[in-house]
Amino acid sequence: MKKIFRHLTFALTLLLATTSIFAQDDAIGKFFGKYVDDSRFSVVSVGPKMFRLLSKANWDTIPSDVKQTVSRLQSLRILSTETTPARFYEEAMSRIDRKEYEELITIRDNKDKVRFMIKSSGNKISELLMIAAGEDGFTLMSFVGDIDLDKLSRLSTDMGIKGMENLKNAKRK
Amino acid sequence: MEKAMIKALLEKYWQAETTVEEEKALSEYFSGPGANPDPELTQYRTIFDYYAEEAQVAPGPDFEARILRYVGITETPVRKIHSFRIGLTSAAAIITAITISLFLLKPANTPRIVQTPTIKETFDDPQQALAAVRHALLIASTHLNEGRKQLTDKRR
Numbered sequence: 488m489k490k491i492f493r494h495l496t497f498a499l500t501l502l503l504a505t506t507s508i509f510a511q512d513d514a515i516g517k518f519f520g521k522y523v524d525d526s527r528f529s530v531v532s533v534g535p536k537m538f539r540l541l542s543k544a545n546w547d548t549i550p551s552d553v554k555q556t557v558s559r560l561q562s563l564r565i566l567s568t569e570t571t572p573a574r575f576y577e578e579a580m581s582r583i584d585r586k587e588y589e590e591l592i593t594i595r596d597n598k599d600k601v602r603f604m605i606k607s608s609g610n611k612i613s614e615l616l617m618i619a620a621g622e623d624g625f626t627l628m629s630f631v632g633d634i635d636l637d638k639l640s641r642l643s644t645d646m647g648i649k650g651m652e653n654l655k656n657a658k659r660k
Numbered sequence: 661m662e663k664a665m666i667k668a669l670l671e672k673y674w675q676a677e678t679t680v681e682e683e684k685a686l687s688e689y690f691s692g693p694g695a696n697p698d699p700e701l702t703q704y705r706t707i708f709d710y711y712a713e714e715a716q717v718a719p720g721p722d723f724e725a726r727i728l729r730y731v732g733i734t735e736t737p738v739r740k741i742h743s744f745r746i747g748l749t750s751a752a753a754i755i756t757a758i759t760i761s762l763f764l765l766k767p768a769n770t771p772r773i774v775q776t777p778t779i780k781e782t783f784d785d786p787q788q789a790l791a792a793v794r795h796a797l798l799i800a801s802t803h804l805n806e807g808r809k810q811l812t813d814k815r816r
Contacts, residue, residue: 531782531796533789541793544786553794563793592807601803617800628796640808643801 515616515629518582519564531565538562538632552642560632567626576600576620579627588616591636598622605634612636663698670704687712 522528538561546554568575580602588604599621606614615636617628669686672678678686690697690708697705720726783789 531792532780533783533793534781537781537783537786537789538793540786541790542786544790546790549790549794553797556797557790557793560793563796565792565796592804592811594803594807594810596806596810601807603800603804603807615800617803619803626799628800630796630800636804639797639801640804641801643798643805 515564515579515583515627518579518627519566519629522566522568525568527570528566528568531563533563535561552638556635556638556642559634560630562629562631564629565626566628567624569624572620572622572625575625575627576618579618579625583616588614591615605636615639663700666698666701670701 519530519532523530538557541557549557583604588606591603591605593603594601599619601617601619604616604618605612606616612634613631615630615634617626619626619628666686666689669678669682672682673686687708689695690701690705691712695705781789783792
Protein backbone atom coordinates (compact mmCIF):
# COMPACT_ATOMS: atom_id res chain seq x y z
CA MET A 488 0.00 0.00 0.00
CA LYS A 489 2.83 2.39 0.90
CA LYS A 490 4.35 1.76 -2.49
CA ILE A 491 1.14 2.70 -4.26
CA PHE A 492 0.84 5.92 -2.31
CA ARG A 493 4.43 6.78 -3.12
CA HIS A 494 3.76 6.26 -6.79
CA LEU A 495 0.54 8.21 -6.66
CA THR A 496 2.13 11.10 -4.81
CA PHE A 497 4.93 11.19 -7.31
CA ALA A 498 2.55 11.15 -10.26
CA LEU A 499 0.37 13.85 -8.73
CA THR A 500 3.34 16.08 -7.95
CA LEU A 501 4.48 15.70 -11.51
CA LEU A 502 1.02 16.58 -12.74
CA LEU A 503 0.76 19.65 -10.50
CA ALA A 504 4.24 20.79 -11.44
CA THR A 505 3.50 20.65 -15.14
CA THR A 506 0.10 22.31 -14.86
CA SER A 507 1.60 25.14 -12.85
CA ILE A 508 4.04 25.74 -15.69
CA PHE A 509 1.19 25.78 -18.19
CA ALA A 510 -0.87 28.10 -16.06
CA GLN A 511 2.00 30.52 -15.70
CA ASP A 512 1.01 34.10 -16.16
CA ASP A 513 4.25 35.98 -15.88
CA ALA A 514 4.43 39.51 -14.56
CA ILE A 515 6.05 40.84 -17.69
CA GLY A 516 3.32 39.26 -19.80
CA LYS A 517 0.78 41.12 -17.69
CA PHE A 518 2.76 44.31 -18.01
CA PHE A 519 2.69 43.94 -21.78
CA GLY A 520 -0.98 43.11 -21.69
CA LYS A 521 -1.72 46.24 -19.69
CA TYR A 522 0.00 48.66 -22.06
CA VAL A 523 -0.27 46.94 -25.42
CA ASP A 524 -3.28 49.04 -26.40
CA ASP A 525 -2.09 52.17 -24.68
CA SER A 526 -1.46 54.90 -27.25
CA ARG A 527 1.48 56.23 -25.28
CA PHE A 528 3.37 53.02 -25.98
CA SER A 529 4.83 51.60 -29.11
CA VAL A 530 4.87 47.85 -29.23
CA VAL A 531 6.93 45.36 -31.17
CA SER A 532 6.02 41.73 -30.91
CA VAL A 533 7.55 38.88 -32.85
CA GLY A 534 6.10 35.58 -31.77
CA PRO A 535 7.26 31.99 -32.19
CA LYS A 536 5.27 31.63 -35.40
CA MET A 537 7.01 34.58 -37.00
CA PHE A 538 10.37 33.30 -35.81
CA ARG A 539 9.71 30.12 -37.73
CA LEU A 540 8.76 32.18 -40.77
CA LEU A 541 12.03 34.11 -40.58
CA SER A 542 13.69 31.34 -42.54
CA LYS A 543 11.83 32.69 -45.56
CA ALA A 544 13.44 36.10 -45.23
CA ASN A 545 16.48 37.18 -47.17
CA TRP A 546 19.51 36.48 -44.97
CA ASP A 547 22.20 37.52 -47.49
CA THR A 548 23.24 40.67 -45.67
CA ILE A 549 22.95 39.20 -42.18
CA PRO A 550 26.22 38.24 -40.47
CA SER A 551 26.45 34.63 -39.39
CA ASP A 552 26.68 35.40 -35.66
CA VAL A 553 23.44 37.37 -35.83
CA LYS A 554 21.88 34.49 -37.74
CA GLN A 555 22.93 32.03 -35.06
CA THR A 556 21.55 34.16 -32.25
CA VAL A 557 18.27 34.85 -34.05
CA SER A 558 17.74 31.19 -34.91
CA ARG A 559 17.74 30.32 -31.22
CA LEU A 560 15.12 32.88 -30.26
CA GLN A 561 11.45 32.10 -29.88
CA SER A 562 9.91 35.46 -29.21
CA LEU A 563 10.71 39.13 -28.93
CA ARG A 564 8.56 41.70 -27.22
CA ILE A 565 9.37 45.35 -26.96
CA LEU A 566 7.37 47.99 -25.19
CA SER A 567 8.55 51.57 -25.29
CA THR A 568 7.27 55.00 -24.46
CA GLU A 569 8.52 58.55 -24.20
CA THR A 570 6.19 59.58 -21.41
CA THR A 571 7.21 59.37 -17.75
CA PRO A 572 10.03 56.87 -18.28
CA ALA A 573 11.01 56.79 -14.60
CA ARG A 574 7.50 55.89 -13.50
CA PHE A 575 7.23 52.97 -15.92
CA TYR A 576 10.71 51.83 -14.99
CA GLU A 577 9.65 51.62 -11.35
CA GLU A 578 6.42 49.85 -12.26
CA ALA A 579 8.21 47.28 -14.38
CA MET A 580 10.78 46.65 -11.66
CA SER A 581 8.09 46.20 -9.02
CA ARG A 582 6.25 43.65 -11.17
CA ILE A 583 9.21 41.37 -11.73
CA ASP A 584 9.12 38.22 -9.69
CA ARG A 585 12.55 37.97 -8.13
CA LYS A 586 12.15 34.23 -7.72
CA GLU A 587 11.93 33.87 -11.47
CA TYR A 588 14.28 36.54 -12.69
CA GLU A 589 17.82 36.98 -11.63
CA GLU A 590 19.56 40.31 -11.91
CA LEU A 591 22.40 40.14 -14.38
CA ILE A 592 23.73 43.65 -14.72
CA THR A 593 22.68 47.19 -13.93
CA ILE A 594 24.13 50.16 -15.70
CA ARG A 595 23.81 53.69 -14.43
CA ASP A 596 25.07 56.44 -16.64
CA ASN A 597 23.98 59.90 -15.52
CA LYS A 598 20.20 59.72 -15.77
CA ASP A 599 20.12 56.56 -17.84
CA LYS A 600 19.40 53.28 -16.17
CA VAL A 601 19.57 49.93 -17.88
CA ARG A 602 18.90 46.72 -16.08
CA PHE A 603 19.26 43.21 -17.42
CA MET A 604 17.39 40.37 -15.82
CA ILE A 605 17.64 36.73 -16.79
CA LYS A 606 15.39 33.78 -16.34
CA SER A 607 17.31 30.55 -16.45
CA SER A 608 16.45 26.89 -16.47
CA GLY A 609 19.45 24.75 -15.65
CA ASN A 610 22.52 26.18 -17.28
CA LYS A 611 20.58 27.81 -20.07
CA ILE A 612 19.18 31.29 -20.13
CA SER A 613 15.61 31.07 -21.35
CA GLU A 614 14.71 34.73 -21.17
CA LEU A 615 16.62 37.96 -21.23
CA LEU A 616 14.83 41.04 -20.03
CA MET A 617 16.13 44.51 -20.61
CA ILE A 618 14.56 47.40 -18.80
CA ALA A 619 15.91 50.77 -19.72
CA ALA A 620 14.92 54.27 -18.74
CA GLY A 621 16.49 57.57 -19.62
CA GLU A 622 15.52 61.08 -20.51
CA ASP A 623 14.34 60.07 -23.95
CA GLY A 624 12.13 57.20 -22.86
CA PHE A 625 11.45 53.86 -21.31
CA THR A 626 12.04 50.52 -23.03
CA LEU A 627 11.17 47.05 -21.92
CA MET A 628 12.56 44.29 -24.05
CA SER A 629 12.09 40.58 -23.63
CA PHE A 630 13.94 37.91 -25.57
CA VAL A 631 12.75 34.37 -25.10
CA GLY A 632 14.68 31.39 -26.39
CA ASP A 633 18.07 29.87 -25.89
CA ILE A 634 20.23 32.90 -25.14
CA ASP A 635 23.99 32.93 -25.23
CA LEU A 636 25.18 36.09 -23.49
CA ASP A 637 28.71 35.91 -24.83
CA LYS A 638 27.48 35.69 -28.40
CA LEU A 639 25.01 38.46 -27.79
CA SER A 640 27.60 40.85 -26.43
CA ARG A 641 29.91 40.03 -29.30
CA LEU A 642 27.27 41.13 -31.82
CA SER A 643 27.80 44.83 -31.22
CA THR A 644 31.58 44.68 -30.91
CA ASP A 645 31.76 42.91 -34.25
CA MET A 646 29.74 45.67 -35.80
CA GLY A 647 32.43 48.15 -34.84
CA ILE A 648 32.05 51.88 -34.34
CA LYS A 649 30.01 52.29 -37.49
CA GLY A 650 27.41 49.87 -36.21
CA MET A 651 27.21 51.64 -32.90
CA GLU A 652 26.56 54.96 -34.62
CA ASN A 653 23.81 53.43 -36.72
CA LEU A 654 22.30 52.04 -33.61
CA LYS A 655 22.24 55.42 -31.90
CA ASN A 656 20.52 56.95 -34.87
CA ALA A 657 18.02 54.16 -35.03
CA LYS A 658 17.22 54.51 -31.36
CA ARG A 659 16.00 58.06 -31.88
CA LYS A 660 13.46 57.09 -34.49
CA MET B 661 -8.72 -69.90 9.61
CA GLU B 662 -5.96 -72.41 9.17
CA LYS B 663 -2.66 -71.62 10.65
CA ALA B 664 -0.73 -72.85 7.57
CA MET B 665 -2.77 -70.63 5.23
CA ILE B 666 -2.21 -67.57 7.45
CA LYS B 667 1.47 -68.33 7.58
CA ALA B 668 1.59 -68.47 3.78
CA LEU B 669 -0.35 -65.21 3.55
CA LEU B 670 2.00 -63.58 6.04
CA GLU B 671 4.98 -64.72 4.01
CA LYS B 672 3.36 -63.15 0.96
CA TYR B 673 2.60 -60.05 3.04
CA TRP B 674 6.25 -59.54 4.02
CA GLN B 675 7.10 -59.73 0.35
CA ALA B 676 4.41 -57.13 -0.33
CA GLU B 677 2.70 -59.44 -2.80
CA THR B 678 -0.65 -59.74 -1.08
CA THR B 679 -3.82 -58.46 -2.68
CA VAL B 680 -6.17 -56.07 -0.93
CA GLU B 681 -8.51 -58.98 -0.12
CA GLU B 682 -5.70 -61.04 1.33
CA GLU B 683 -4.60 -58.16 3.51
CA LYS B 684 -8.17 -57.69 4.69
CA ALA B 685 -8.29 -61.40 5.61
CA LEU B 686 -5.06 -61.07 7.54
CA SER B 687 -6.22 -58.08 9.56
CA GLU B 688 -9.55 -59.86 10.10
CA TYR B 689 -7.70 -62.86 11.48
CA PHE B 690 -5.45 -60.87 13.80
CA SER B 691 -7.56 -57.92 14.95
CA GLY B 692 -11.09 -58.46 13.68
CA PRO B 693 -13.99 -58.93 16.09
CA GLY B 694 -13.54 -62.18 17.98
CA ALA B 695 -10.04 -62.65 16.66
CA ASN B 696 -8.14 -65.42 18.30
CA PRO B 697 -4.88 -65.92 16.50
CA ASP B 698 -2.75 -68.96 17.00
CA PRO B 699 -0.31 -68.43 19.91
CA GLU B 700 2.57 -68.98 17.51
CA LEU B 701 1.40 -65.97 15.53
CA THR B 702 0.36 -63.59 18.34
CA GLN B 703 3.59 -61.66 17.96
CA TYR B 704 2.26 -60.29 14.66
CA ARG B 705 -1.01 -59.23 16.18
CA THR B 706 0.32 -55.86 17.32
CA ILE B 707 1.11 -54.88 13.74
CA PHE B 708 -2.44 -55.41 12.54
CA ASP B 709 -3.90 -53.93 15.73
CA TYR B 710 -1.84 -50.83 15.11
CA TYR B 711 -3.06 -50.50 11.52
CA ALA B 712 -6.68 -50.97 12.58
CA GLU B 713 -6.28 -48.37 15.31
CA GLU B 714 -4.61 -45.83 13.10
CA ALA B 715 -7.29 -46.27 10.42
CA GLN B 716 -9.82 -44.94 12.94
CA VAL B 717 -7.99 -41.64 13.36
CA ALA B 718 -9.86 -38.78 11.65
CA PRO B 719 -9.13 -35.05 11.68
CA GLY B 720 -11.06 -33.11 14.30
CA PRO B 721 -13.46 -30.28 13.40
CA ASP B 722 -10.84 -27.66 14.27
CA PHE B 723 -8.23 -29.32 12.06
CA GLU B 724 -8.17 -26.66 9.36
CA ALA B 725 -8.02 -23.80 11.84
CA ARG B 726 -5.16 -25.48 13.68
CA ILE B 727 -3.19 -25.93 10.48
CA LEU B 728 -3.75 -22.33 9.45
CA ARG B 729 -2.73 -21.11 12.88
CA TYR B 730 0.35 -23.29 12.68
CA VAL B 731 1.31 -21.86 9.28
CA GLY B 732 0.71 -18.38 10.64
CA ILE B 733 -2.23 -17.25 8.56
CA THR B 734 -5.70 -16.41 9.76
CA GLU B 735 -8.56 -16.18 7.31
CA THR B 736 -8.94 -12.41 7.23
CA PRO B 737 -5.51 -11.57 5.68
CA VAL B 738 -6.34 -13.77 2.72
CA ARG B 739 -9.05 -11.30 1.80
CA LYS B 740 -6.67 -8.40 2.39
CA ILE B 741 -4.20 -9.73 -0.15
CA HIS B 742 -7.05 -9.87 -2.61
CA SER B 743 -8.05 -6.22 -2.12
CA PHE B 744 -4.40 -5.19 -2.20
CA ARG B 745 -4.15 -6.67 -5.66
CA ILE B 746 -7.18 -4.70 -6.83
CA GLY B 747 -5.67 -1.55 -5.33
CA LEU B 748 -2.38 -2.21 -7.06
CA THR B 749 -4.07 -2.72 -10.40
CA SER B 750 -6.17 0.44 -10.11
CA ALA B 751 -3.17 2.45 -8.94
CA ALA B 752 -1.20 1.21 -11.91
CA ALA B 753 -4.10 2.16 -14.18
CA ILE B 754 -4.31 5.65 -12.68
CA ILE B 755 -0.58 6.19 -13.02
CA THR B 756 -0.64 4.98 -16.60
CA ALA B 757 -3.55 7.29 -17.40
CA ILE B 758 -1.77 10.26 -15.83
CA THR B 759 1.47 9.51 -17.64
CA ILE B 760 -0.27 9.12 -20.97
CA SER B 761 -2.26 12.30 -20.49
CA LEU B 762 0.95 14.14 -19.57
CA PHE B 763 2.58 13.07 -22.78
CA LEU B 764 -0.51 13.89 -24.79
CA LEU B 765 -0.99 17.28 -23.18
CA LYS B 766 2.60 18.41 -23.34
CA PRO B 767 3.09 19.11 -27.05
CA ALA B 768 -0.20 21.03 -27.21
CA ASN B 769 0.62 23.20 -24.22
CA THR B 770 4.33 23.91 -24.56
CA PRO B 771 3.98 26.91 -26.93
CA ARG B 772 1.80 28.61 -24.31
CA ILE B 773 4.85 29.19 -22.15
CA VAL B 774 6.19 31.51 -24.77
CA GLN B 775 3.11 32.91 -26.41
CA THR B 776 1.16 35.75 -25.01
CA PRO B 777 -2.14 35.63 -26.85
CA THR B 778 -3.05 39.22 -25.98
CA ILE B 779 -0.25 40.65 -28.09
CA LYS B 780 -0.63 40.62 -31.86
CA GLU B 781 2.21 40.03 -34.22
CA THR B 782 3.63 43.40 -35.24
CA PHE B 783 4.89 42.29 -38.62
CA ASP B 784 3.41 40.28 -41.46
CA ASP B 785 6.60 40.35 -43.43
CA PRO B 786 9.42 38.10 -42.17
CA GLN B 787 11.97 40.52 -43.61
CA GLN B 788 10.68 43.38 -41.47
CA ALA B 789 10.47 41.12 -38.45
CA LEU B 790 14.05 40.02 -38.99
CA ALA B 791 15.21 43.63 -39.22
CA ALA B 792 13.38 44.45 -35.97
CA VAL B 793 14.84 41.42 -34.19
CA ARG B 794 18.31 42.28 -35.38
CA HIS B 795 17.88 45.86 -34.29
CA ALA B 796 16.67 44.80 -30.85
CA LEU B 797 19.54 42.36 -30.50
CA LEU B 798 22.01 45.10 -31.29
CA ILE B 799 20.51 47.46 -28.74
CA ALA B 800 20.62 44.76 -26.07
CA SER B 801 24.12 43.79 -27.10
CA THR B 802 25.35 47.38 -26.93
CA HIS B 803 23.93 47.93 -23.48
CA LEU B 804 25.29 44.60 -22.33
CA ASN B 805 28.77 45.58 -23.48
CA GLU B 806 28.42 48.96 -21.84
CA GLY B 807 27.65 47.20 -18.60
CA ARG B 808 30.52 44.78 -18.93
CA LYS B 809 32.88 47.64 -19.72
CA GLN B 810 31.76 49.48 -16.60
CA LEU B 811 32.37 46.35 -14.57
CA THR B 812 35.89 45.86 -15.91
CA ASP B 813 36.62 49.57 -15.48
CA LYS B 814 35.60 49.35 -11.85
CA ARG B 815 37.82 46.33 -11.32
CA ARG B 816 40.78 48.27 -12.58
